[in-house]
Amino acid sequence: MFFMILIIEFILLGILFGTITGIIPGIHPNLIAVLCLSLLFQTEVSYNLIAFIVSMTITNSFLDFLPSIFFGAPDESTILSVLPGHTFMLNGIGYEAVVLTVIGGLGIIIITTIALPILLFVIPLLYNFIFPYMAFILIFICLWMILLEKRKITAFIIFLFSGILGMLILNVPNSIFPSLTGLFGLSTLIISLSVNPDIPKQITKNIEIKNTKKGIITGLASGLLVGSLPGVGSAQATVLASEFTGASTKDLLIAMGGINTANSIFSFISIYTIGKARSGTAIAIKEILYNFSFYDLLFLISIALISAGIASIITLKLGKVFAKIVEKVNYRTISIITIIIINFMTIYLTGYIGMLILFTSTSLGILTSFLKVKKINLMGILLLPCILFFLGI
Secondary structure (H helix, E strand, O other): OHHHHHHHHHHHHHHHHHHHHHHOOOOOHHHHHHHHHHHHOOOOOOHHHHHHHHHHHHHHHHHOHHHHHHOOOOOOOOHHHHHHHHHHHHOOOHHHHHHHHHHHHHHHHHHHHHOHHHHHHHHHHHHHHHHHHHHHHHHHHHHHHHHOOOOHHHHHHHHHHHHHHHHHOOOOOOOHHHHHHHHHHHHHHHHHHOOOOOOOOOOOOOOOOOOOHHHHHHHHHHHHHHHHOOOOOHHHHHHHHHHHHOOOHHHHHHHHHHHHHHHHHHHHHHHHHOOOOOOHHHHHHHHHOOOOOHHHHHHHHHHHHHHHHHHHHHHHHHHHHHHHHHHHOOHHHHHHHHHHHHHHHHHHHHHHHHHHHHHHHHHHHHHHHHOOOOHHHHHHHHHHHHHHHHOOO
16 A cells, blocks of 8 residues: 555656656756666665656656747657647647647557557567668658658758768767757747747637547557657658658647657557667666566556546646747747747756757758758758668768
8 A cells, every 4th residue: 555655656756747847948858767767776676766757758748749839949759849839829729739739649648558469469570570671761761751842952951961960969968959959949939030920819718629530540650660660750750650641730739749658658568579668768667677577567558547647637737828828928038038948958958069069950940941841851860870870881
């Protein structure tokens, strides 16, 4: 009885930290998980600590859409939601975008849990079949993204430049935050400063969401790709899956909300099925649990379900708070404050090297917008280093 009460307390504590890491750009749950791991040392297995890490990770996967939708400040898992989510906000329906991501996250975690017996069989087969061809699959994904563009040569150049940037910062600690934030977040905010639109009153009542199946299917397929294929991130998998399913903008937001959560769940499943940890928090859990059993997997998924239910409520409540803030404060003021926060977090986390990376990536992001090329081609920053790695270069 005492053990259960203690577990619940750590779940609630994890939800609190997941909320904090979600609404503050630049603070990732992986960082907290690593700190937790360093505190554990070589002591006995702590299921309390595992409960904390899992609940924090799942909660973060819901909450981190709020700053990306309302303020245009993403992390690597929400970069695709910046443009459609931010557009929803500028049209007065930012809260609807939040609801769509919550539906995706909650829907997919439930479906994933139900499909667990099938996934335990499918993921090892998929991984073993695809792994030898990983480089060629990634090349196909890149070519697919470029061929979708009207300006294909320009798109290829942008992809190449971002890929070179990725190679240059490969060994720089904590370089993901300034690089991706500059490419997708800060560049969007700076361009929007020249427009300074009037933020309309945000609609937060009587929101009806219909036909969510395609978005959930897209998110589930994307999550399976991310969970099975090394080197494939949330953005690339979502683009690939959305092209095959013909997902709309609303479907894309549902899928992004779902893949964020599914990625965490599939990471846990991957530890059990193929012995591979596909995220920072999964690595921490694998280090804590030396012998990862089926019962451990059920324990993690149970915590994930509880956390997802509570996190969805918190996200919807805070979403209304964010909607009120964004409609009352001048948009230019919000953008400037967000830019200041991003710069402060960059200096704090990565120092002056991080600022150089932020400046370079922001310039490339602005150039991409002026050249009228989709920003998804900037994912070369992650894809090109992965391709070269799997080619053995």
